[in-house]
Amino acid sequence: MVRLRRLAIxxxxxxxxxxxxxxxxxxxxxxxxxxxxxxxxxxxxxxxxSQSGEVTATLQKLWSKLGKLEAKGTIITGATGAEPVxxxxxxxLGEHPDFAVRATGTMFGHTVETQFPLGLALAAxxxxxxxxxxxxxxxxxxxxMSTPPSQIVVIGAGHWRGEGMALVxxxx
Amino acid sequence: xTAPRDKFGRPIVVVTGMGVVTSLGAGKADNWKKLSxxxxxxxxxxxxxxxxxxxxxxxTVDFVPVEPFSSTDLSERLADIATEEAVAQSALGxxxxxxxxxxxxxxxxxxxxxxxxxxxxxxxxxxxDYDAILRVSGGGQFTQYHRRFQFGSVxxxxxxxxxxxxxxxxxxxxxxSGGTAIQLGVEAIRRGEADAALCVATDGSVxxxxxxxxxxxxxxxxxxxxxxxxxxxxxKNRDGFVMAEGAGALVLESLEAATARGAKILxxxxxxxxxxxxxxxTRSSPDGKPIIGCxxxxxxxxxxxxxxxxxxxAHGTGTPENDKMEYLGISTVFxxxxxxxxxxxxxxMVGHTLSAAGAVEAVFSLLTLEHQRIPPTINYDxxxxxxxxxxxxxxxxxxxxxxxxxxxxxxxxxxxxLILTREPV
Numbered sequence: 175m176v177r178l179r180r181l182a183i184x185x186x187x188x189x190x191x192x193x194x195x196x197x198x199x200x201x202x203x204x205x206x207x208x209x210x211x212x213x214x215x216x217x218x219x220x221x222x223x224s225q226s227g228e229v230t231a232t233l234q235k236l237w238s239k240l241g242k243l244e245a246k247g248t249i250i251t252g253a254t255g256a257e258p259v260x261x262x263x264x265x266x267l268g269e270h271p272d273f274a275v276r277a278t279g280t281m282f283g284h285t286v287e288t289q290f291p292l293g294l295a296l297a298a299x300x301x302x303x304x305x306x307x308x309x310x311x312x313x314x315x316x317x318x319m320s321t322p323p324s325q326i327v328v329i330g331a332g333h334w335r336g337e338g339m340a341l342v343x344x345x346x
Numbered sequence: 347x348t349a350p351r352d353k354f355g356r357p358i359v360v361v362t363g364m365g366v367v368t369s370l371g372a373g374k375a376d377n378w379k380k381l382s383x384x385x386x387x388x389x390x391x392x393x394x395x396x397x398x399x400x401x402x403x404x405x406t407v408d409f410v411p412v413e414p415f416s417s418t419d420l421s422e423r424l425a426d427i428a429t430e431e432a433v434a435q436s437a438l439g440x441x442x443x444x445x446x447x448x449x450x451x452x453x454x455x456x457x458x459x460x461x462x463x464x465x466x467x468x469x470x471x472x473x474x475d476y477d478a479i480l481r482v483s484g485g486g487q488f489t490q491y492h493r494r495f496q497f498g499s500v501x502x503x504x505x506x507x508x509x510x511x512x513x514x515x516x517x518x519x520x521x522x523s524g525g526t527a528i529q530l531g532v533e534a535i536r537r538g539e540a541d542a543a544l545c546v547a548t549d550g551s552v553x554x555x556x557x558x559x560x561x562x563x564x565x566x567x568x569x570x571x572x573x574x575x576x577x578x579x580x581x582k583n584r585d586g587f588v589m590a591e592g593a594g595a596l597v598l599e600s601l602e603a604a605t606a607r608g609a610k611i612l613x614x615x616x617x618x619x620x621x622x623x624x625x626x627x628t629r630s631s632p633d634g635k636p637i638i639g640c641x642x643x644x645x646x647x648x649x650x651x652x653x654x655x656x657x658x659x660a661h662g663t664g665t666p667e668n669d670k671m672e673y674l675g676i677s678t679v680f681x682x683x684x685x686x687x688x689x690x691x692x693x694x695m696v697g698h699t700l701s702a703a704g705a706v707e708a709v710f711s712l713l714t715l716e717h718q719r720i721p722p723t724i725n726y727d728x729x730x731x732x733x734x735x736x737x738x739x740x741x742x743x744x745x746x747x748x749x750x751x752x753x754x755x756x757x758x759x760x761x762x763x764l765i766l767t768r769e770p771v
Contacts, residue, residue, distance in 0.1 A: 218512065218513035219512055219513055220502070220505055220512065220513045220514060222506060334492075334493060334496065335496075335498060335502050336498065336513055337513075338513070
């Protein structure tokens with residue numbers, strides 16, 4: 175996995191566009207549209223990043239605001255590879271070793287503004303298809319996931335500023 | 347006592363602090379004095395050479411020194427000045443600890459010529475290509491420019507300095523940006539997500555490249571001499587807008603929170619409307635429907651009818667197209683009353699502060715309510731018979747004003763209207 179590897183510091187830029195149509199469930203159902211997934215919660219904050227550990231603490235805080243999370247879940251992260259933020263995020267991910275992590279930067283590069291909606295789109299697609307995409311990581315951080323994901327947490331920590339998190343769930 | 351709600355059951359949003367800086371000066375007192383005296387802040391540009399340019403004047407803020415100059419650095423300084431005034435007036439929170447989110451309207455950001463030239467010099471070459479630029483950029487010596495020229499950098503600075511909560515929102519909806527920043531604050535409070543919000547809009551865009559770009563659109567006035575007479579909104583001899591700099595800041599609170607802490611209430615943000623115009627990149631839809639819809643959205647959001655508006659703070663840029671379309675939109679909504687409602691343009695004096703205009707003019711609208719005096723449209727010597735507005739020509743007018751509509755109609759297709767009142771409606 176390029177993005178979360180310890181030695182290769184820095185991001186590789188990527189170009190991408192992501193466009194999500196978000197509507198209320200009632201509105202979608204009334205027009206007969208089939209939802210990919212439910213966007214249950216989106217939270218964001220701004221760590222000042224003046225001391226080490228602030229991003230890890232902010233991610234922990236955002237995680238606690240997402241809602242009820244099942245064990246052995248899934249995380250799709252837009253980790254950029256820039257430091258020190260990627261190390262801080264890795265420390266946070268280390269607290270959830272049973273979660274299957276996927277870093278989109280490995281495949282798409284750092285798509286900057288698009289990174290977070292891209293993660294949401296991949297989460298919604300994975301849930302609607304009943305399968306998470308395979309690991310793409312030589313460090314062992316990304317683990318296999320054989321069961322259909324019912325919840326995916328999307329993480330975006332900017333290479334310089336800004337932290338966001340979202341919970342995407344299967345429509346029940 | 348039940349919480350004060352509007353007629354739709356939402357929290358009432360009030361203003362408890364405001365700050366402004368324009369080419370007329372820094373602060374509400376100085377701006378209001380000059381605005382109500384009909385003074386112009388437009389002057390000949392001295393910041394950079396203007397030889398060969400068709401337009402050589404602007405509403406620059408020259409009394410805030412920024413060295414080396416960049417529009418983003420000036421935008422940040424102007425935002426600081428306006429925000430300090432607004433937060434101090436509100437007396438909300440404590441120093442560096444504002445208890446609410448930040449919504450910032452800020453111009454699009456890019457690396458500017460002084461910084462590009464510095465980068466070029468650092469290559470040590472005369473024939474500069476991308477390889478050379480990449481070579482000198484990679485060492486980290488220009489990291490500060492990477493940060494400076496991120497769209498979120500001004501908001502990041504303000505969030506740190508004033509201690510706003512959460513992730514600050516930087517936004518650009520072209521010339522409607524200032525109105526949009528206020529709208530986002532209003533909506534956050536109405537949703538119950540915040541008791542207070544800091545809404546700021548800033549623009550320090552007068553640099554050679556921006557001036558040339560607007561000039562290429564044939565959007566700028568070329569009435570260079572005298573510069574004070576350049577902006578002629580609604581007049582027959584109007585020939586374009588004049589770029590200007592400034593910032594406006596508002597502290598918004600729920601009426602409940604403001605009352606609970608005994609804050610002085612400066613006015614009510616009764617309604618916000620918006621509507622995009624997708625007709626053309628720079629031209630308004632000829633039927634005026636997006637403007638009409640925007641104005642109607644604001645009225646219906648406030649829950650009031652057109653008869654209750656007794657002053658319109660116009661977008662009034664002074665471009666032939668805008669002023670004509672603005673008359674079409676307003677007269678369609680206000681019908682026979684159109685000629686009886688005072689409609690004046692602050693831009694006749696301060697110029698078009700672009701991303702900041704919506705917030706600067708919201709502050710002026712609130713000052714109009716406070717002083718019960720309508721600032722004039724200056725340089726109005728040749729009326730345009732096709733635009734029979736009562737433009738409050740050339741001299742301020744004392745009047746009873748209870749509800750103001752402040753319009754921002756960007757020619758990029760973004761429209762926003764605000765309704766401000768003295769008392770809850």
